[in-house]
Amino acid sequence: MREDRRLRRRNETVQEILDTAIEVMGEEGVAALSLAEVARRVGMRPPSLYQYFPSKxxxxxxxxxxxxxxxxxxxxxxxxxxxxxxxxxxxxxxxxxxxxxxxxxxxxxxxxxxxxxxxxxxxxxxxxxxxxxxxxxxxxxxxxxxxxxxxxxxxxxxxxxxxxxxxxxxxxxxxxxxxxxxxxxxxxxxxxxxxxxxxxxxxxxxxxxxx
CATH class of the missing domain: 1.10.357.10 (Tetracycline Repressor, domain 2)
Structure with a gap:
C-alpha cells in the first residue's frame, strides 16, 4: 500500500509537471519551454524536476x-x-x-x-x-x-x-x-x-x- 501511494503521488506530480509545461508554453511559445520556470511553478527546485524528466x-x-x-x-x-x-x-x-x-x-x-x-x-x-x-x-x-x-x-x-x-x-x-x-x-x-x-x-x- 505504501508503494501504491508513492507511485500515485509520483504520477500526480508527473501530470502536474506536464500541465504546468503546457501552461508555460501557452504563454511563452512551444519552443520556449523553461524547465526552471516549470519547477518554480510546481514548487520544486530545478534539479528535483530531473527526477521525473531527464531533459526538456x-x-x-x-x-x-x-x-x-x-x-x-x-x-x-x-x-x-x-x-x-x-x-x-x-x-x-x-x-x-x-x-x-x-x-x-x-x-x-x-x-x-x-x-x-x-x-x-x-x-x-x-x-x-x-x-x-x-x-x-x-x-x-x-x-x-x-x-x-x-x-x-x-x-x-x-x-x-x-x-x-x-x-x-x-x-x-x-x-x-x-x-x-x-x-x-x-x-x-x-x-x-x-x-x-x-x-x-x-x-x-x-x-x-x-x-
Missing part, C-alpha cells in the same frame, strides 16, 4: 504522447457509427478532432507542426498517432464497403490526401485564429467543405479518380 525533450515527448492518446480517445466513440453511416461518422469524428485542436492549441502544435528544433517523438509517443491513421484507414474502408466512396479513397494516397486537407485546415486555424471557438473560426468553418471535396473526388460512381 523528455517533457515534449510525454506531451506528444498525451496529445496523440487524447486524439485517439476523441475518435473512439465514432467507430461504432461506421456500421450505420461511415461517411457521416467520418465527418462527425473530424468535427470532434477540430474541436479538440481548438481546445488544446499547445498540444496540437506539437502534433501537427515541428516547433521544437531537434525534437522527434519516440516510438512509444508516436504509437497512438499510428493508431489514429489506422482508425482513419478503417473508416475510409468502411465507406468504400458501404458504396459511399471509390476504393482509391482507402488507399495510401487517399489517406494521405485526407490528412493533407484536414491538417491544412488545422494549421491555418492555429496560425491565424488560435483563439476562435471550434466551428466559428474562418478556417475551421471550412471543414465540411474540405470533407465534401474529398468525398466528391473519391465518389463511388466515378470509380478510380483520374491521375
Amino acid at each position: 525533450l523528455a517533457i515534449y515527448d510525454a506531451l506528444f504522447e498525451r496529445g496523440t492518446r487524447q486524439m485517439v480517445e476523441v475518435l473512439d466513440p465514432y467507430l461504432p457509427r461506421l456500421a450505420e453511416d461511415p461517411r457521416r461518422a467520418i465527418a462527425a469524428g473530424q468535427e470532434a478532432t477540430i474541436a479538440w485542436v481548438v481546445a488544446n492549441p499547445v498540444l496540437a502544435q506539437l502534433l501537427y507542426w515541428r516547433p521544437v528544433p531537434g525534437f522527434e517523438p519516440s516510438p512509444q509517443a508516436f504509437g497512438p498517432a499510428v493508431r489514429q491513421l489506422e482508425v482513419l484507414g478503417e473508416a475510409l474502408r468502411a465507406a468504400v464497403d458501404a458504396g459511399q466512396l471509390a476504393p482509391a479513397a482507402a488507399s495510401e494516397e487517399g489517406v494521405a490526401l485526407f490528412t493533407v486537407l484536414m491538417s491544412g485546415v488545422i494549421s491555418q486555424q492555429l496560425s491565424n485564429e488560435p483563439s476562435a471557438p471550434a466551428g466559428k473560426g474562418r478556417f475551421t468553418r471550412l471543414t465540411p467543405k474540405a470533407l465534401d471535396m474529398f468525398f466528391r473526388y473519391y465518389a463511388a460512381e466515378k470509380g478510380e479518380p483520374d491521375e
